[in-house]
Amino acid sequence: MAPDPRRWQALALVCAAFFMTVLDVSIVNVALPSIGRNLHFSQTGLQWVITAYAITFGGFLLLGGRLGDILGRKKMFLAGVVVFSAASLVCGLASSTGMLIAARAVQGFGAAVVSPSTLSIVTTTFEEGAERNKALGIWGAMGGSGAAAGVLFGGILTKYAGWEWIFFVNVPVGALVLLLAPRVVRESRAPDQHGFDLAGAGSVTAGLALLVYAISKAPVDGWGDSVTIGLLAGAAALIAFFLVWETRTAHPLMPLSVFRIRTLAGANIVGVLLGASVFANFFLLTLYVQNVLHFSALKTGITFLATAGTTVVVAALSQWLTTQVGPRIVMSIGLALNTGGLLWYAQIPVHGSYVHDLLGGYLLVGFGLALAFIPVSIAALAGVGARDAGLASGLLNTSQQVGGAIGVAIATSVAVSRANHLLHTGSSLAAALTSGYALAFWVVAGISAAGVVAALTLVRDEQVAAVGTVAA
Numbered sequence: 001m002a003p004d005p006r007r008w009q010a011l012a013l014v015c016a017a018f019f020m021t022v023l024d025v026s027i028v029n030v031a032l033p034s035i036g037r038n039l040h041f042s043q044t045g046l047q048w049v050i051t052a053y054a055i056t057f058g059g060f061l062l063l064g065g066r067l068g069d070i071l072g073r074k075k076m077f078l079a080g081v082v083v084f085s086a087a088s089l090v091c092g093l094a095s096s097t098g099m100l101i102a103a104r105a106v107q108g109f110g111a112a113v114v115s116p117s118t119l120s121i122v123t124t125t126f127e128e129g130a131e132r133n134k135a136l137g138i139w140g141a142m143g144g145s146g147a148a149a150g151v152l153f154g155g156i157l158t159k160y161a162g163w164e165w166i167f168f169v170n171v172p173v174g175a176l177v178l179l180l181a182p183r184v185v186r187e188s189r190a191p192d193q194h195g196f197d198l199a200g201a202g203s204v205t206a207g208l209a210l211l212v213y214a215i216s217k218a219p220v221d222g223w224g225d226s227v228t229i230g231l232l233a234g235a236a237a238l239i240a241f242f243l244v245w246e247t248r249t250a251h252p253l254m255p256l257s258v259f260r261i262r263t264l265a266g267a268n269i270v271g272v273l274l275g276a277s278v279f280a281n282f283f284l285l286t287l288y289v290q291n292v293l294h295f296s297a298l299k300t301g302i303t304f305l306a307t308a309g310t311t312v313v314v315a316a317l318s319q320w321l322t323t324q325v326g327p328r329i330v331m332s333i334g335l336a337l338n339t340g341g342l343l344w345y346a347q348i349p350v351h352g353s354y355v356h357d358l359l360g361g362y363l364l365v366g367f368g369l370a371l372a373f374i375p376v377s378i379a380a381l382a383g384v385g386a387r388d389a390g391l392a393s394g395l396l397n398t399s400q401q402v403g404g405a406i407g408v409a410i411a412t413s414v415a416v417s418r419a420n421h422l423l424h425t426g427s428s429l430a431a432a433l434t435s436g437y438a439l440a441f442w443v444v445a446g447i448s449a450a451g452v453v454a455a456l457t458l459v460r461d462e463q464v465a466a467v468g469t470v471a472a
Contacts, residue, residue: 007125009184011135014118015142017081017177020170021111022146024053024088025279025404027154029286030297031163038163039097051216052101056108057115058401059209063201065116065394066253069190073120073390078181080113085174092167112397119393123381124188130323133378137319140374141312143400147282148308148366155301190388200245200253207238208398215405219412254395258388263327266458267379268399270331273451274338274372275400276407280444281342281365283408284415285358288345288437292430293352303354303362310366311373318374326461327375334371335451341365342445350434372451379459407447415440 004010028035028049036046068076087107094100122139126132157165214231221228246252259265282304289295289303321330341364348357380396381389419436423429 003127003131004125004186006184006186007135009180010125010186011122011138013177013181013184014077014121015139016173017077017084017114018118018139019142019146019149020173021057021084021115022143023150023153024107024111024170025057025401026147026150026282027157027166028053028150029283030151030154030290030300031158031166034158034163034297035100039094039100041097045097047216047220048097048101049104051213052104053108053111054216054401054405055209055212056105057111058108058212058398058405059205060109060112061116061398061401062208062254062391062394063205064113065120065390065392065397066201067113067390068117068120068393069388069390070196072187072189073117073124074181074185074187076113077117077121077185078178080110080117081174081177081181082110083107084110084114085171085178086110088167088170088174092164092171115397116390116393119377119381119396120389121185121188123389123393125186133323134319136378136381137315137322137374140318140377141315141370143377144315144369144373145308145311147278148304148311148369151282151286151304152301152308155297155299159296159298159301188389190390197246197249197251197253200242200249203238203242203245204253207235207242208402210238211235212402212405215402215409218409219416223413254391255388258391258395261382262458263379263382263460264392264395266454266460267327267376267382268395269458270335270372270376270451270454271380271396271399272403272406273447273454274335274376275403276410277338277342277444277448277451278369278407279404280407280411280440280447281338281345284411284437284440284444285345287415288348288352288434289358292348292350292434292437303358306359306362307366307369310363311369314367314370315374318370321371322375322378327379328455328459328461331372331375331379331459332452332455334368334373334375335448335455336368337364338368338372339445339448339452341368342441342448346438346441346445348434348438348441350428350430382460407444410447411440411444414443 032046032049035041035049084107087103087110090103091100091107094103119139122135126135154166157169210231214228214235218228246254246256286300289300318330341361344361344364377396381392415436418439419432422432422435
């Protein structure tokens with residue numbers, strides 16, 4: 001089959017949409033104080049602006065990816081952009097806490113349809129080999145820089161336009177994608193795909209949503225709280241049912257045979273650890289520079305420019321290295337650099353400065369993100385056939401989002417526990433918070449280091465040549 005002459009235009013559009021969904025995971029963080037004051041949120045209620053998005057985003061990713069395989073990836077991509085853009089508009093217009101939280105949940109659902117669709121469109125649009133790896137490198141750069149850029153844009157928009165614009169900005173981007181995508185993105189779907197696994201879809205979606213909800217609530221209610229334990233047990237039961245069901249149904253939502261591809265399985269394990277370290281890192285940094293260094297929303301956002309810019313600049317090198325030497329070594333180096341950045345942050349002082357105490361970490365993490373995220377994205381598609389492109393895309397996104405929820409929850413629990421203990425012993429608030437964040441950075445660095453070990457032991461470079469078996 002001749003290459004799609006509009007493939008690079010299609011890549012630009014799907015990357016813009018993907019960047020938008022990743023951006024919205026973190027863009028809200030620096031705007032939360034403004035949102036809380038304007039809509040009169042309680043301190044416990046404010047977290048739901050983030051949690052509502054995380055639950056539906058993480059919970060529906062696997063279903064969103066599989067629906068693209070069955071119903072058509074272009075069709076689901078466009079539907080997801082419509083839902084995401086409309087929900088973004090409602091978020092910006094929200095006049096009450098309930099309205100904003102409900103719109104954020106719908107926005108997360110739209111993101112769960114868009115994200116896996118973008119990756120499966122890329123894999124089914126480009127020919128195997130260096131060209132596809134280049135396209136995946138660009139896609140990976142959007143994801144790798146999206147979280148950091150979210151904090152940057154969130155600070156700028158909150159300062160100069162108001163918190164509403166962190167949501168309104170999605171509307172013209174979505175409209176442009178909807179205008180151009182029908183002309184340049186071609187349709188593809190899984191061949192000979194019949195039937196829909198309703199029981200599997202319901203159980204895995206409910207299980208993942210419940211898992212993200214339980215993890216997000218644990219730092220507030222406590223990991224040993226009976227409600228937390230009950231929610232985790234319920235999530236485990238639903239996911240266990242799903243796995244058993246998938247071995248027995250004629251048309252499984254997720255054929256478990258896909259995990260026989262060792263590199264795919266390994267890349268998803270690395271994806272969990274990478275997502276946990278990245279999202280926890282940005283979360284802790286945002287709290288430190290605002291609560292301890294007392295940076296404004298704008299200044300907080302600008303600090304993340306070093307990470308976001310470095311990630312974009314290094315993306316081309318990451319893609320080239322992955323093509324030349326394989327993903328295993330490249331992602332291992334990336335995770336090692338990310339670990340180094342986290343260890344840098346673990347040294348934060350109470351009276352820190354950006355240049356002396358933070359900039360080196362921002363740059364290390366920027367390099368690490370580009371060198372880790374892109375080869376993980378490439379390896380996660382190794383050996384996957386056309387019928388399962390959306391499934392593999394949904395799996396990778398799910399791994400990273402669930403990993404992110406776990407990482408933030410662990411980091412929050414460690415930081416809050418440490419800070420509370422020191423406050424009870426007479427430490428100042430700034431000293432207690434700094435010590436809590438520093439200890440949490442040590443823990444997150446350990447998670448990132450585990451990612452290095454997983455990459456070296458579980459990813460097989462020789463299987464990545466099979467990525468090219470994904471065809472339109």
